[in-house]
Amino acid sequence: xxxxxxxPRRDPLARAPDLAATVVIVGGGxxxxxxxxxxxxxxxxxxxxxxxxHNLFQxxxxxxxxxxxxxADISEPIRRTLARYRSIRVxxxxxxxxxxxxxxxxxxxxxxxxxxxxxxxxxxxxxxxGHDDWRAHAPGLKSVHEARLIRQRLLVAYERxxxxxxxxxxxxxxxxVIVGGGxxxxxxxxxxxxxxRFLTARDFPMLYPDDLRVLLVEAGPRILAAFPEDLxxxxxxxxxxxxxxxxxxxxxxxxxxxxxxxxxxxxxxxxIVWAAGVKAAPVADWLGVTPGPGGRVAVxxxxxxxxxxxxxxxxxxxxxxxxxxxxxxxxxxxxxQQGAHLGRxxxxxxxxxxxxxxxxxxxxxxxAVIGRGQAIFDWGRRRLTGRLAWLLWxxxxxxxxxxxxxxxxxxxxxxxxxxxxxxxxxxxxxxxxRSLPASTDDSETGxxx
Amino acid sequence: xxxxxxxPRRDPLARAPDLAATVVIVGGGxxxxxxxxxxxxxxxxxxxxxxxxHNLFQxxxxxxxxxxxxxADISEPIRRTLARYRSIRVxxxxxxxxxxxxxxxxxxxxxxxxxxxxxxxxxxxxxxxGHDDWRAHAPGLKSVHEARLIRQRLLVAYERxxxxxxxxxxxxxxxxVIVGGGxxxxxxxxxxxxxxRFLTARDFPMLYPDDLRVLLVEAGPRILAAFPEDLxxxxxxxxxxxxxxxxxxxxxxxxxxxxxxxxxxxxxxxxIVWAAGVKAAPVADWLGVTPGPGGRVAVxxxxxxxxxxxxxxxxxxxxxxxxxxxxxxxxxxxxxQQGAHLGRxxxxxxxxxxxxxxxxxxxxxxxAVIGRGQAIFDWGRRRLTGRLAWLLWxxxxxxxxxxxxxxxxxxxxxxxxxxxxxxxxxxxxxxxxRSLPASTDDSETGxxx
Numbered sequence: 075x076x077x078x079x080x081x082p083r084r085d086p087l088a089r090a091p092d093l094a095a096t097v098v099i100v101g102g103g104x105x106x107x108x109x110x111x112x113x114x115x116x117x118x119x120x121x122x123x124x125x126x127x128h129n130l131f132q133x134x135x136x137x138x139x140x141x142x143x144x145x146a147d148i149s150e151p152i153r154r155t156l157a158r159y160r161s162i163r164v165x166x167x168x169x170x171x172x173x174x175x176x177x178x179x180x181x182x183x184x185x186x187x188x189x190x191x192x193x194x195x196x197x198x199x200x201x202x203x204g205h206d207d208w209r210a211h212a213p214g215l216k217s218v219h220e221a222r223l224i225r226q227r228l229l230v231a232y233e234r235x236x237x238x239x240x241x242x243x244x245x246x247x248x249x250x251v252i253v254g255g256g257x258x259x260x261x262x263x264x265x266x267x268x269x270x271r272f273l274t275a276r277d278f279p280m281l282y283p284d285d286l287r288v289l290l291v292e293a294g295p296r297i298l299a300a301f302p303e304d305l306x307x308x309x310x311x312x313x314x315x316x317x318x319x320x321x322x323x324x325x326x327x328x329x330x331x332x333x334x335x336x337x338x339x340x341x342x343x344x345x346i347v348w349a350a351g352v353k354a355a356p357v358a359d360w361l362g363v364t365p366g367p368g369g370r371v372a373v374x375x376x377x378x379x380x381x382x383x384x385x386x387x388x389x390x391x392x393x394x395x396x397x398x399x400x401x402x403x404x405x406x407x408x409x410x411q412q413g414a415h416l417g418r419x420x421x422x423x424x425x426x427x428x429x430x431x432x433x434x435x436x437x438x439x440x441x442a443v444i445g446r447g448q449a450i451f452d453w454g455r456r457r458l459t460g461r462l463a464w465l466l467w468x469x470x471x472x473x474x475x476x477x478x479x480x481x482x483x484x485x486x487x488x489x490x491x492x493x494x495x496x497x498x499x500x501x502x503x504x505x506x507x508r509s510l511p512a513s514t515d516d517s518e519t520g521x522x523x
Numbered sequence: 524x525x526x527x528x529x530x531p532r533r534d535p536l537a538r539a540p541d542l543a544a545t546v547v548i549v550g551g552g553x554x555x556x557x558x559x560x561x562x563x564x565x566x567x568x569x570x571x572x573x574x575x576x577h578n579l580f581q582x583x584x585x586x587x588x589x590x591x592x593x594x595a596d597i598s599e600p601i602r603r604t605l606a607r608y609r610s611i612r613v614x615x616x617x618x619x620x621x622x623x624x625x626x627x628x629x630x631x632x633x634x635x636x637x638x639x640x641x642x643x644x645x646x647x648x649x650x651x652x653g654h655d656d657w658r659a660h661a662p663g664l665k666s667v668h669e670a671r672l673i674r675q676r677l678l679v680a681y682e683r684x685x686x687x688x689x690x691x692x693x694x695x696x697x698x699x700v701i702v703g704g705g706x707x708x709x710x711x712x713x714x715x716x717x718x719x720r721f722l723t724a725r726d727f728p729m730l731y732p733d734d735l736r737v738l739l740v741e742a743g744p745r746i747l748a749a750f751p752e753d754l755x756x757x758x759x760x761x762x763x764x765x766x767x768x769x770x771x772x773x774x775x776x777x778x779x780x781x782x783x784x785x786x787x788x789x790x791x792x793x794x795i796v797w798a799a800g801v802k803a804a805p806v807a808d809w810l811g812v813t814p815g816p817g818g819r820v821a822v823x824x825x826x827x828x829x830x831x832x833x834x835x836x837x838x839x840x841x842x843x844x845x846x847x848x849x850x851x852x853x854x855x856x857x858x859x860q861q862g863a864h865l866g867r868x869x870x871x872x873x874x875x876x877x878x879x880x881x882x883x884x885x886x887x888x889x890x891a892v893i894g895r896g897q898a899i900f901d902w903g904r905r906r907l908t909g910r911l912a913w914l915l916w917x918x919x920x921x922x923x924x925x926x927x928x929x930x931x932x933x934x935x936x937x938x939x940x941x942x943x944x945x946x947x948x949x950x951x952x953x954x955x956x957r958s959l960p961a962s963t964d965d966s967e968t969g970x971x972x
Contacts, residue, residue, distance in 0.1 A: 144595045278602070
């Protein structure tokens with residue numbers, strides 16, 4: 075939003091003097107935080123900027139979307155994580171551009187931040203392939219706001235389905251379509267199927283499992299393209315056992331408030347989730363460079379911008395080559411390792427002048443979960459499926475949560491769920507009944523999920 | 524919202540046949556739920572209607588508003604609570620009127636519900652004394668939505684204050700005004716002061732306690748008018764120790780997005796909370812009767828509507844006389860006891876024809892908490908203040924939470940808070956940075972808190 079829309083003469087932020095720091099980090103996600111922590115330990119002067127006040131553990135957002143846990147359980151205030159480092163300042167603001175020669179980062183409110191080194195780790199969002207109007211109908215899973223919106227739509231669909239006589243409309247309401255067959259889409263599909271089993275068994279006895287439908291649509295030849303084929307096949311079989319339908323080689327051509335069109339077929343749906351097409355934050359625009367695939371910006375092996383040794387990119391926004399000559403995937407563990415590596419390297423360089431080392435990624439295994447109790451785990455030669463894989467996934471994900479209290483909260487809720495079968499967060503905000511429209515258009519409920 | 528605005532020809536709900544039940548209950552709060560549970564145990568055919576899908580433990584909402592716990596921790600899906608009773612149906616809908624002669628309850632979507640007995644327990648909302656425009660600037664504490672909005676405003680105010688140079692603006696942002704000196708207002712004032720101490724100590728070291736201001740404005744001669752004077756004095760002293768300013772005998776005459784005017788004085792504020800003027804849901808309109816004070820409708824001692832022995836009112840919406848000849852207060856425990864009493868009485872009457880008995884309230888003690896570790900407890904002759912009162916309050920409130928899991932969740936978070944001083948739910952949704960406007964007008968963030 076431009077400053078003029080906010081009365082610059084009245085806006086004190088616009089009048090504030092420029093900020094400055096030795097290292098400026100844009101983004102408090104996995105990469106940015108890891109980098110800041112490494113620099114903080116070395117007492118380097120850091121200013122970290124994020125649009126939000128919290129670090130979000132995105133891998134578990136699908137559990138917020140299916141009412142199993144609360145948003146705060148997987149969100150951690152950035153200030154809390156970095157409070158122990160006296161040399162680190164944090165501000166909640168939005169970056170909009172970089173003037174590399176002047177070593178200035180521009181913010182949305184018109185202020186500038188002067189840097190000695192600039193670390194860009196703004197992450198990624200969903201790409202709707204030019205159809206930005208689809209966004210309102212098909213939220214993604216990269217923010218608390220969207221996860222709550224999806225949760226709202228799912229729960230309201232059940233409430234409405236419980237009151238309609240028309241079987242066709244009831245089944246339409248209880249149809250969920252997930253677009254995109256990567257790990258996020260697969261996890262969401264399994265979770266929605268699980269939620270449906272739970273709700274029909276417990277809260278909505280008047281609805282039957284036969285009325286439910288979960289459809290996963292993937293444009294490519296198979297789901298989980300980044301996983302070995304046998305693991306992907308195992309996952310597909312597990313989903314089929316959960317009564318999830320999978321359409322591969324099928325592209326979505328239309329999305330409306332209550333339907334999609336894919337492969338020429340029209341499907342009515344009570345809830346649509348977007349898990350396809352990820353693209354980087356517009357760092358390429360900020361830097362005035364040409365982006366690679368997905369909007370990612372190519373970096374040298376030491377993670378710096380070619381020709382600009384004082385500017386670095388990390389995480390999803392960076393196109394970084396792996397040992398096999400292919401780009402590293404946009405995964406949490408890649409981002410975290412890059413952040414830690416760069417943070418340590420910069421601390422050393424600022425202190426001793428030693429040049430930065432090339433980054434080398436150590437793959438500790440990729441996981442994808444398919445409903446409760448099932449997962450796949452890929453670690454090169456070692457692979458695991460089934461309950462043991464799920465247990466490993468659970469342990470890893472809980473361990474990755476940022477502190478003890480969150481781990482305890484999430485573990486307690488998972489334990490209760492295993493023990494009682496209950497789900498902790500089946501909350502529709504009080505706009506609920508008023509948002510029971512003829513269609514599933516949620517424009518009435520505004521931005522609240 | 525009128526059905527015509529939602530295309531009645533397309534709206535399947537409008538075409539659905541009328542619903543019917545022996546006992547229809549409007550409201551799934553303390554009173555409605557207790558009544559339903561008693562009837563359910565007796566196998567009576569019940570239809571419970573609520574605008575939301577959850578029962579909300581309102582007494583702890585101020586903790587959601589000050590980022591100490593999450594909304595789902597104090598919300599329980601109504602369906603879950605009533606699932607065990609096979610004779611009870613639940614629908615999420617909104618009541619709009621009663622045709623007493625025809626024994627029909629009208630719903631917002633045009634449908635009707637036919638009842639043999641009708642129990643109205645719709646609760647209450649805030650009364651802005653004709654100034655409905657104040658609502659947007661000063662949310663109350665009766666819904667998850669409002670509590671989240673208050674939390675958002677508080678946290679965003681701190682984020683902004685951390686970035687402004689102007690001391691006057693900084694102090695304005697860090698000023699919180701609470702309107703209304705009853706238990707809710709007092710609890711909120713203490714909690715905001717506590718939040719401020721926490722945030723300045725931990726997350727915002729660049730802000731100082733001297734910059735914070737919490738102002739409690741009460742129109743009457745003293746705060747906590749419903750409590751004995753000595754207890755109220757004790758509470759006021761505790762608030763003063765927390766640096767909360769109290770203005771009594773002062774009426775608010777104006778509320779804007781970033782200020783109030785009270786007692787002729789203009790106060791700039793980053794967050795304004797409304798805790799004054801409670802009024803019943805419009806049951807009087809539904810029934811076509813003249814309401815008493817606060818919109819409450821007078822009932823006979825057996826809780827039935829005078830002249831209408833098949834219609835009953837419970838909770839905040841009912842004006843019910845106590846043993847001392849004065850109306851019973853609008854408290855959770857009154858509502859709960861009434862609900863249980865009526866439920867049992869109706870079950871007996873439906874089975875044996877026995878007439879309903881008069882309701883007699885048993886006061887088990889009123890509590891109000893003032894910040895962490897301090898509370899007052901009034902039980903007629905017995906009174907308690909200080910830490911022991913707080914402990915009692917905590918035990919009672921945790922026990923009142925509806926099931927084990929919620930008790931465990933809230934207890935865990937409180938225990939962590941005592942142990943580590945951390946607060947679990949300091950979450951600003953990602954609209955955060957974009958909602959840093961020149962004023963504190965949150966119209967950009969829409970309905971989301």
